[in-house]
Amino acid sequence: MIRSSHRHGAFFSGARAAFVALLLGAFAISAHAATTLRIGWQKGSDLSVIKARGVFERTLEQRGIAVRWIEFPAGPQMLEALNVGGIDLGVVGETPPVFAQAASDNLLYVGVEPPAPTGEALLVPKSSAIKTLADLKGKRIAFNRGSNVHYLLVRLLEKAHLSYDDVKVTYLTPSDGFAAFENGNVDAWVIWDPYASAAVVKLDARVLADASGGVADNHQFYTASRSFAQAHADALKFALARIDDESRWIGAHRKEAAQIVAPQIGLPIDIAERSLSHASYGVTPLDADVVASQQRIADTFFRLKLIPKQIDIATAVWH
Known part of the structure; x- marks a missing residue:
């Protein structure tokens, strides 16, 4: 947060x-x-x-x-x-x-x-083939339903000209999301700090995008x-x-x-x-x-x- x-x-x-x-x-x-x-x-x-x-x-x-x-x-x-x-x-x-x-x-x-805006982010594994937001199409994305990152995901998909239905969403709490991301059970994780910082440092996660640039406040x-x-x-x-x-x-x-x-x-x-x-x-x-x-x-x-x-x-x- x-x-x-x-x-x-x-x-x-x-x-x-x-x-x-x-x-x-x-x-x-x-x-x-x-x-x-x-x-x-x-x-x-x-x-x-x-x-x-x-x-x-x-x-x-x-x-x-x-x-x-x-x-x-x-x-x-x-x-x-x-x-x-x-x-x-x-x-x-x-x-x-x-x-x-x-x-x-x-x-x-x-x-x-x-x-x-830098306090929330969409993360992917460092070795992931996902290089752009457009690459999220069809991918499994975890986040906490109804949280601030729910809107971040919607805005990032719009930025990539994708619809909400173009991805496979999985609703997970921060702790469950961390485990799913670490074990490779999802392709991307949308999460806020301090969990985002922990994933970057401990799991070598890569920040694909955050809320900067007018995406979200x-x-x-x-x-x-x-x-x-x-x-x-x-x-x-x-x-x-x-x-x-x-x-x-x-x-x-x-x-x-x-x-x-x-x-x-x-x-x-x-x-x-x-x-x-x-x-x-x-x-x-x-x-x-x-x-x-x-x-x-x-x-x-x-x-x-x-x-x-x-x-x-x-x-x-x-x-």
Whole structure:
């Protein structure tokens, strides 16, 4: 799960300052009004570092907000839990919220990280005869259904003038995908970091393509349940402001963050640091461009009949 790109750096810097000021100014929760915030997290993510450091949790507890961490293998499973009231807040890639919004009206977009197009990739074995995207026709491609790389695959196929039906897709979780790729059971694997970096270093995988060049932004979205946001708006604002602080700490201390991430995912520190180097950091509100980009994903998935109905992203943006 990686987010990297310095596009719109000035915008994000200014927006971040305004966002944090707004969140801190709006926070007015009383110390005795205890609230529990259930946060979904994945190993190797920013939230995994934030959880391990403990600063975020202690800060929220001082404001009467208890934090409960719930681990998930990937974004789709996390948002399934959010839709049924199992968690209150989580961070996922671009695609899971589209599937979640198509299934329920409980999801709200409450923040976004800057684009990270090099944080996801389509990998092939180093010795593979697949040299171009066009060579993917008829090949077996593994990925986690409903995750950010689902959209990446669709866009890469479009770039090669191939249809979704021109390839043989296999839905696998990251751990199962790693094993299938390592054992030669699939021809290609579409995956995010840190798993992509691990495959490149440990399996000598070759990056056939990533999301660079306008293929996809690979945003990371902070999503909350509508019910929690309505009932505990001030607590949510305060939590997001603190996550923004912690995210920027990670960006400035990648070596230290890598030492936290590496044992979580069973990888050497250098691979964890490589993964973090593809990331971008900070949390801002969604602007019109981000909403429009997310709407294109939703429209694409509806056209491909991957979601059952057309959805309007703007109606799920928290203001």
